[in-house]
Amino acid sequence: MKLYYEDIEKGAVYKTGGVTVTEDAIIRYAMDYDVQPFHVDREAAKQSIFGELVASGLHTLSLTFRLCNQEGLFTKTAVAGLGFDAVRFHAPVRPGSTLRATATVLDRRMSASRPQYGIVTWLIETHDNRGDRVLSLTMSHLQESRAASVPAPAAG
Numbered sequence: 001m002k003l004y005y006e007d008i009e010k011g012a013v014y015k016t017g018g019v020t021v022t023e024d025a026i027i028r029y030a031m032d033y034d035v036q037p038f039h040v041d042r043e044a045a046k047q048s049i050f051g052e053l054v055a056s057g058l059h060t061l062s063l064t065f066r067l068c069n070q071e072g073l074f075t076k077t078a079v080a081g082l083g084f085d086a087v088r089f090h091a092p093v094r095p096g097s098t099l100r101a102t103a104t105v106l107d108r109r110m111s112a113s114r115p116q117y118g119i120v121t122w123l124i125e126t127h128d129n130r131g132d133r134v135l136s137l138t139m140s141h142l143q144e145s146r147a148a149s150v151p152a153p154a155a156g
Contacts, residue, residue: 001072005118005143010108016067016101018129021055023095029059055093060135064126067101079117079142087137091128098129106138110145117142 030039034056037044045053055063069075093099107121120143126135 002076003072003143004077005108005110005120005145008105008108008118008120008143010105012105014068014071014073014103016071016103018098018100019063019067020098021059021063021093021095023053026053026055026059026093026095029062030056034058050092050094053095055097057089057135060089060093060099060126061087061137063099064101064124064135067099067126068103068124073103074141077144079144082119082140082142085138087135089135091132091134093128093134097134099126099134101126108143111142114142116145116147118145119143 027040030036036056038048038050038054039045039056039059040053042053045051065074102125104123104125105120106123107119109119111117111119119140121138121140124135124137124139125133127133
C-alpha cells in the first residue's frame with residue numbers, strides 16, 4: 001500500500017495486526033539492546049517489581065513500528081522521521097502478550113521548507129491482548145505527496 005499525504009485525513013485511525021511476544025524474543029532483544037536483569041534473567045526477574053521477565057520498552061517500541069510498517073503506514077511514502085514526543089511505557093509487556101497498535105492522525109500540513117512533502121503528526125498507542133495500553137507516543141514525519149511521486153518531464 002502506498003499511503004500518500006493526500007490519502008491521510010486528520011482524525012483517521014489505522015489499526016495493525018498483532019504480534020505475540022515470546023520469552024525467547026524478550027531475552028534475545030534485551031541481550032543485544034537493553035541488558036537488564038528483569039529482561040534477560042528469569043530468576044532475577046522473579047525478584048524484580050515485575051515478578052517475571054518483561055520486554056524492554058525499546059523492544060515494545062520496535063515491535064510497534066514493525067506492526068505499523070507491516071500495515072504500510074511508514075513505508076514506501078514516508079520520507080523521514082522528524083521526532084518523537086511524549087513516549088510513555090504504561091504497562092509491562094509479558095511473555096505471551098499479543099500486541100496491536102493503533103495510529104491516529106492528529107494533524108497534517110504541507111511542509112513550508114519542502115513543498116513536495118506533507119508533515120503528518122500521529123498518536124501511536126499499543127495495547128496487549130488484555131486490552132492494557134502498554135505504549136503511547138506522538139511522532140511526526142515527512143510524507144510524500146502524489147505530486148512529488150510524478151517524475152519531472154525530461155528536458156529537451
